[in-house]
Amino acid sequence: MDKERIARELIGIVGSDGVATDPGELRVYETDGLTIFKAMPDIVVLPRSAEQVAGVVKVCHRERIPFVARGAGTGLSGGALPVDGGILIGLNRMNRVLDIDYENQRAVVEPGLVNVWLTNALAPRGYYYSPDPASQTACSIGGNVAENSGGPRTPKYGVTTNHVLGLEVVLPDGDIVNFGGRTLDPLGYDLTGIFVGSEGTFGIATKVIVRIMRTPEAVKTLMGVFETIEDASNTVSEIVGQGIVPAAIEMMDNNSIQAVEKGVAAGYPLDAVAVLLVEVDGPKEEVEALVGPIIEVCKANHVREVRVAKDENERLLLWKGRKAAFAAMGQISPEYYVQDSVIPRTKLPPVMKLIGELSQKYGLRVANVFHAGDGNLHPLILYNSANEGELRKAEEMGAEIVKACVEMGGSLTGEHGIGLEKRDFMPLMFNDDDLEAMRKIKKVFDPDGLLNPGKIFPAAMRGGEVGPAGQREALDKVLRRA
Amino acid sequence: MSDLVGADHIVAGPGAARYVVDSKLARAVVFPGSVEEVSTTMAFASAEGLKVVPRGSGTKMALGGIPDRVDLVVVLSRLNGVVDYEPADMTATFRAGSLLKEAQAVLGRNGQFIGLDPPYADLATLGGILATNSSGPRRLRYGASRDLVIAIRVVHADGKVTKGGAKVVKNVTGYDMNKLYIGSLGTLGIIVEATFRLHPMPAVERTCLASLDSVDAARDVVARILDSPLVPFAVELLNPEASRRVAEQAGLPWPKARCGLAVAIGSIRPEAVDAQLETVRRLCREAGAAEGHVLEGQVHDAFWRATRDFALGDGLQVVLKASVLLTKVADAVRVGEEVAAKQGLRLGVVSEAGSGIIRYHLTGEAASDERFRQGVAEAVNRLRAFAQEAEGNVVVLDAPPEVKSRVDVWGLAEKALPFMRRPKAEFDPQKILNPGRFVGGI
Numbered sequence: 001m002d003k004e005r006i007a008r009e010l011i012g013i014v015g016s017d018g019v020a021t022d023p024g025e026l027r028v029y030e031t032d033g034l035t036i037f038k039a040m041p042d043i044v045v046l047p048r049s050a051e052q053v054a055g056v057v058k059v060c061h062r063e064r065i066p067f068v069a070r071g072a073g074t075g076l077s078g079g080a081l082p083v084d085g086g087i088l089i090g091l092n093r094m095n096r097v098l099d100i101d102y103e104n105q106r107a108v109v110e111p112g113l114v115n116v117w118l119t120n121a122l123a124p125r126g127y128y129y130s131p132d133p134a135s136q137t138a139c140s141i142g143g144n145v146a147e148n149s150g151g152p153r154t155p156k157y158g159v160t161t162n163h164v165l166g167l168e169v170v171l172p173d174g175d176i177v178n179f180g181g182r183t184l185d186p187l188g189y190d191l192t193g194i195f196v197g198s199e200g201t202f203g204i205a206t207k208v209i210v211r212i213m214r215t216p217e218a219v220k221t222l223m224g225v226f227e228t229i230e231d232a233s234n235t236v237s238e239i240v241g242q243g244i245v246p247a248a249i250e251m252m253d254n255n256s257i258q259a260v261e262k263g264v265a266a267g268y269p270l271d272a273v274a275v276l277l278v279e280v281d282g283p284k285e286e287v288e289a290l291v292g293p294i295i296e297v298c299k300a301n302h303v304r305e306v307r308v309a310k311d312e313n314e315r316l317l318l319w320k321g322r323k324a325a326f327a328a329m330g331q332i333s334p335e336y337y338v339q340d341s342v343i344p345r346t347k348l349p350p351v352m353k354l355i356g357e358l359s360q361k362y363g364l365r366v367a368n369v370f371h372a373g374d375g376n377l378h379p380l381i382l383y384n385s386a387n388e389g390e391l392r393k394a395e396e397m398g399a400e401i402v403k404a405c406v407e408m409g410g411s412l413t414g415e416h417g418i419g420l421e422k423r424d425f426m427p428l429m430f431n432d433d434d435l436e437a438m439r440k441i442k443k444v445f446d447p448d449g450l451l452n453p454g455k456i457f458p459a460a461m462r463g464g465e466v467g468p469a470g471q472r473e474a475l476d477k478v479l480r481r482a
Numbered sequence: 483m484s485d486l487v488g489a490d491h492i493v494a495g496p497g498a499a500r501y502v503v504d505s506k507l508a509r510a511v512v513f514p515g516s517v518e519e520v521s522t523t524m525a526f527a528s529a530e531g532l533k534v535v536p537r538g539s540g541t542k543m544a545l546g547g548i549p550d551r552v553d554l555v556v557v558l559s560r561l562n563g564v565v566d567y568e569p570a571d572m573t574a575t576f577r578a579g580s581l582l583k584e585a586q587a588v589l590g591r592n593g594q595f596i597g598l599d600p601p602y603a604d605l606a607t608l609g610g611i612l613a614t615n616s617s618g619p620r621r622l623r624y625g626a627s628r629d630l631v632i633a634i635r636v637v638h639a640d641g642k643v644t645k646g647g648a649k650v651v652k653n654v655t656g657y658d659m660n661k662l663y664i665g666s667l668g669t670l671g672i673i674v675e676a677t678f679r680l681h682p683m684p685a686v687e688r689t690c691l692a693s694l695d696s697v698d699a700a701r702d703v704v705a706r707i708l709d710s711p712l713v714p715f716a717v718e719l720l721n722p723e724a725s726r727r728v729a730e731q732a733g734l735p736w737p738k739a740r741c742g743l744a745v746a747i748g749s750i751r752p753e754a755v756d757a758q759l760e761t762v763r764r765l766c767r768e769a770g771a772a773e774g775h776v777l778e779g780q781v782h783d784a785f786w787r788a789t790r791d792f793a794l795g796d797g798l799q800v801v802l803k804a805s806v807l808l809t810k811v812a813d814a815v816r817v818g819e820e821v822a823a824k825q826g827l828r829l830g831v832v833s834e835a836g837s838g839i840i841r842y843h844l845t846g847e848a849a850s851d852e853r854f855r856q857g858v859a860e861a862v863n864r865l866r867a868f869a870q871e872a873e874g875n876v877v878v879l880d881a882p883p884e885v886k887s888r889v890d891v892w893g894l895a896e897k898a899l900p901f902m903r904r905p906k907a908e909f910d911p912q913k914i915l916n917p918g919r920f921v922g923g924i
Contacts, residue, residue: 016529039903043848044709102709103705103709103808103809104808104809105708105808109585139698141679142613147654148654148658150652154651154652158625158629159652159654161628161658161661162625162629170488174823175734177901178898181873181874182873183805183806183807183808183838183872183873183874183875184626184805184837184838184839185615185626185665185803185805186805186875187663187875187877187892187893187894187898187921188626188892188894188898188902188920188921188922188924189662189666189670189902190661190662190664190665190666191659191660191901191902193628193660193662193664194657194658194659194661194662196658196661197654197657197658198657198658207767213709214708214709215711216711217711237570240570240572240682241569242682242750243571243593243681243683243684243685243750244680244750252593266720282711282713283711283712283713283754283758284711284749284757285751285753285754285757286713286749286757286758288748288754289749289751289753289754290751293750309916330707342648342650342651342652342653343572343650344540344573344649344650345570345571345572346570346571371652373651374650374651375571375650375651375652378651391785399873402520407692409649409650410648410650411648411650411652411654411655411657412652413653413655414650414652414653414654415654416654417654418654418655418656426655429648429655430645430655430656431644433642433643433644434645434646434656435645435656436644436910437636437638437644437646437659438646438656438657438659440905440908440909441657441662441905441908442657443908444904444905444908456656456657472607
């Protein structure tokens with residue numbers, strides 16, 4: 001492309017402070033939360049409105065330039081990576097809360113809004129926005145829509161798709177369309193539903209209509225300290241088996257506890273094999289009634305110590321440990337590589353055992369921090385890229401874990417997305433016909449394949465548009481061994 | 483066709499009469515017994531250019547526009563039963579022809595259930611419920627099909643069988659294909675299997691039922707309940723006609739000409755239920771409603787069954803479903819009453835006040851057929867105008883073809899249509915699945 005001519009035209013749309021072409025400025029965008037992959041965009045554009053986004057997209061469409069949307073860049077699967085170069089559309093400037101309608105339990109926000117800012121805006125009136133990924137102080141709601149993000153509270157309240165009711169979308173040809181709205185059951189196909197989780201390959205959401213909820217009257221958080229992973233896992237199954245639906249059930253293993261304690265001193269016992277955090281919320285009487293039975297289940301499963309956070313400070317500290325777990329890994333390892341597989345909850349003990357064995361086999365430590373309530377694992381494989389071949393080993397080990405999880409009836413990813421990272425794993429779960437059906441719906445939105453190419457579909461697949469050859473080969477080499 | 487599904491599982495001629503779709507008789511009705519048979523049937527239909535109408539128990543066959551042509555009705559009732567169920571994982575997979583009632587019976591043995599309670603819940607099949615996105619009062623707490631289905635298997639127009647989603651409660655692998663098929667009225671493929679996330683059955687469920695002298699009085703109570711920390715699993719507002727009939731079926735007395743407001747609470751502990759019900763009763767009292775009585779046990783279940791399956795009885799009937807903003811529910815009920823009175827129609831209204839979903843049941847016992855059709859058409863237009871202002875829509879759920887030929891059963895705005903046609907063009911370019919029945923004649 002004629003970079004200078006295109007940049008001039010884009011400046012005409014968004015202004016000179018909204019276009020970057022200088023390599024120094026572009027560097028910020030060469031990677032997202034998954035730092036092992038890098039790709040530079042040719043131009044970065046920072047629009048302030050849907051009309052500006054549409055204007056930029058029209059240029060891309062006319063010139064057949066590949067383009068990618070990016071929120072906060074916290075994604076963990078390379079989803080915001082411009083693998084074919086082209087134009088990267090950063091949405092951080094579109095970060096307003098446009099409307100809050102408490103009576104109808106809806107809010108309308110722009111895609112660049114940081115997740116937690118919405119809850120911060122709602123809190124004074126006793127409302128909140130439920131999806132709460134661990135990165136919620138940084139990640140954007142537009143990014144959450146793209147990835148269908150989860151978080152700890154999903155066992156009871158669901159993931160992003162359960163809370164998004166409508167969208168304004170700029171399609172890859174520059175048309176602005178509206179899907180869904182503030183009411184339920186919009187007419188026709190559920191285009192909002194299929195758009196959420198499409199990993200930025202269908203269009204660019206420029207407005208998001210979300211459900212907001214009343215803040216629960218009461219919340220109780222319990223910490224259970226266990227001597228074995230098995231006891232902790234059985235506790236999870238039995239709590240749920242009692243008919244209790246906790247808002248969150250999180251587990252951390254000893255390596256995670258070590259890291260967290262060094263990092264934020266959340267008060268987890270350093271010698272515990274596993275710590276379980278269980279949170280129940282709801283009306284006061286309901287929450288009171290649930291604490292007793294949960295403690296009983298913990299005791300029946302040989303809990304060493306069970307502590308109910310006595311005040312809000314203690315509760316927040318327990319959560320601070322969990323939410324800071326990824327960041328705290330720096331305390332015990334220079335780098336980590338995280339997987340996001342999901343397994344049926346009953347498979348927790350065998351999978352944890354397998355991860356332990358793989359850790360031995362590869363000679364790499366693993367810290368496990370995960371959403372035990374819905375079987376969404378986050379094994380953090382610890383490595384040091386300064387050691388020859390260690391990143392490669394970490395990736396290989398990750399691949400083995402993913403494969404095992406799928407074989408046990410699970411899924412490749414629970415909330416991080418396929419992106420670039422896991423696209424070649426797709427055939428583990430879906431056959432050619434399944435993928436063909438997905439390709440058809442991609443074509444409905446993006447017939448020219450310009451938007452976020454190289455993601456989701458296996459590199460080898462017809463219509464699975466791919467990235468720069470050199471990088472692709474390196475990636476394939478690693479993943480083919482899965 | 484006999485070679486494909488066996489001669490015993492195909493009906494043609496007079497025997498097919500009970501499977502008419504909007505009075506259109508199919509050339510054959512087939513009853514495939516496996517996913518493979520559905521697949522070979524579709525491959526055959528596709529090769530021959532036959533128009534196919536998928537069908538479960540037939541409880542919602544009146545939904546949708548009058549089909550362009552009906553060659554084959556594919557009945558999925560033989561395709562039933564559990565595919566897999568692991569209680570501790572709280573997920574279960576059923577074949578699409580399974581009755582919801584049978585599925586709930588299997589799950590109920592472990593104190594679990596699918597959080598769906600649509601109309602005709604005793605007769606409806608899972609596939610039919612998903613294809614029509616049918617839901618009921620419990621939606622407030624448990625969500626709708628789109629929130630509960632985690633994996634799906636579909637037979638496409640050309641006979642290809644594909645799956646979407648995964649049998650785990652949290653998954654973002656690939657596109658969320660479940661959403662595409664749910665509510666698509668079989669126009670993109672025939673759902674043959676679905677995996678659900680399950681919920682534990684609350685050990686205790688009780689309902690506060692209050693009577694109010696007008697729908698306007700309900701507006702304030704409902705708003706206060708929704709703005710409170712209470713977590714009801716259903717909040718239902720019924721007009722006087724519906725209240726009287728539902729109360730009668732539940733064996734309860736009902737004061738003349740009063741609306742009913744039912745607020746249902748469930749928990750594993752009775753004390754948690756009672757504490758919330760006490761708050762509901764106080765809010766009702768403060769709003770000037772008659773002190774609500776508390777329903778439990780068999781009366782409770784009978785009340786909700788009657789609400790869920792509400793019908794006005796025999797005779798010419800039309801059922802409309804509106805979706806509006808929560809703040810517009812009471813007005814939507816009132817507007818319905820006004821237009822029904824003006825058109826000389828009898829009206830029962832059952833509304834999910836916490837979700838904004840309203841069902842209008844209309845009959846015209848006294849009116850002539852022609853007068854009735856005219857009145858319904860007027861009512862649809864009036865309610866649609868109101869719903870559009872309330873950012874929602876009105877769909878004709880159930881009506882005889884003579885009524886449907888007079889109104890657009892969906893009412894999708896013209897500007898939304900071009901994009902809606904695109905998935906259909908990709909998934910069923912020959913237009914053999916349910917042609918003409920979905921929005922905009924898709």
